[in-house]
Amino acid sequence: MSMKLLILGLLLERDMHPYEITLVMKERSMDQIIKLQMGSLYYAVDKLAEGGHIETVEVIRSPDRPDKTIYRITDKGKELMEQLILQQIKKSDPPYHPLYMALALSRYIDQEKVAKLLEERIREAEHQVNFAYQVYEEHISLVPRSSLHLMYGRYEHCLTELKWLKRLYDDVVAGKMSDKGSPIIDP
Amino acid sequence: MSMKLLILGLLLERDMHPYEITLVMKERSMDQIIKLQMGSLYYAVDKLAEGGHIETVEVIRSPDRPDKTIYRITDKGKELMEQLILQQIKKSDPPYHPLYMALALSRYIDQEKVAKLLEERIREAEHQVNFAYQVYEEHISLVPRSSLHLMYGRYEHCLTELKWLKRLYDDVVAGKMSDKGSPIIDP
DNA sequence: GCCACCCTATTCAAATTTGAATATAATAAG
């Protein structure tokens, strides 16, 4: 659903063809917030077009390349956008975290392997934190606060994740993952 | 994938039938970490059985109810488990957050509606934080640290989310979502 | 000058997830 929302949001600014949407997404590092899968994008565009929420402006044909189909958002599309936004704000699935599951079971396997991988993860998480903060800082005077909240929120979530990974790592190398009885202490 | 991991993990403790797995999941509030959809569960069980990672122990037939098929994990299944755990730790997609997208676009629509929904969200988030903390506290002396990290991590993530929602809410009621130029301040 | 890789643009089959339907029994609420 949030792919549809993204498409509608971008078409609000100007008419585009699907591939162009991917470019804009990358430019604005939106691909960090919503997974950019070509298949899903084209699928969502088709569905929106079927439903009359977006419509074809023109098809650009050139002999060597695939046709470009440029779309525009319709009034129906703008209504759908409002609905989708409200719907998304409303529904609050808890943040599912695939690593949680893996970590709970990780004590059954070779702790050295786990530690190695966690190190990599921590390094990546550090990059993500830095990057997210940079993106935030660079946009302070450029984008409306709604977008800024998004960037700052991403920074904070990444930071929370990083701290968690570090605690895990410490326990793994200390061989404590199977211990019982002691609470987790914040650094 | 993490559904398969969950199934393998639980079958490690004892043989079960799929429905029983759902019960254990709820008991341990694992349904907060991984979405519990019956369809997905049965699908994953079928796939695991097909691949020889789990096998049928017995089928209990009773006249009035559907048959219960009880499964056990195989050696091949234990190997798969190790692989899946390492794989999950390795791959680090950034935490996709569907609300981010919605919020970035929310300034285009009626701010009062947004504020109302955010209030509800905040209330829910508060419950989640409290619940997550309770779950953590109650398990301190009962489960190994690997599981405890999971619970504490969940608490922290929920807390980060809550703070974020509150900042958003403040800006929405102050009508600042379209403003530019000022940084986000932590409370 | 050619090899390898990235860019442009889209399509497709296969895997997976979703959401609801099925059918019966037990328990609770009024």
Add this chain to the structure above:
DNA sequence: CTTATTATATTCAAATTTGAATAGGGTGGC
């Protein structure tokens, strides 16, 4: 006593996501 909800157990069609395939053109390096 009757109606509503919850528990038992699984299945299925439809929607969606994934991951890779396609196919020609441009670009940088050696």
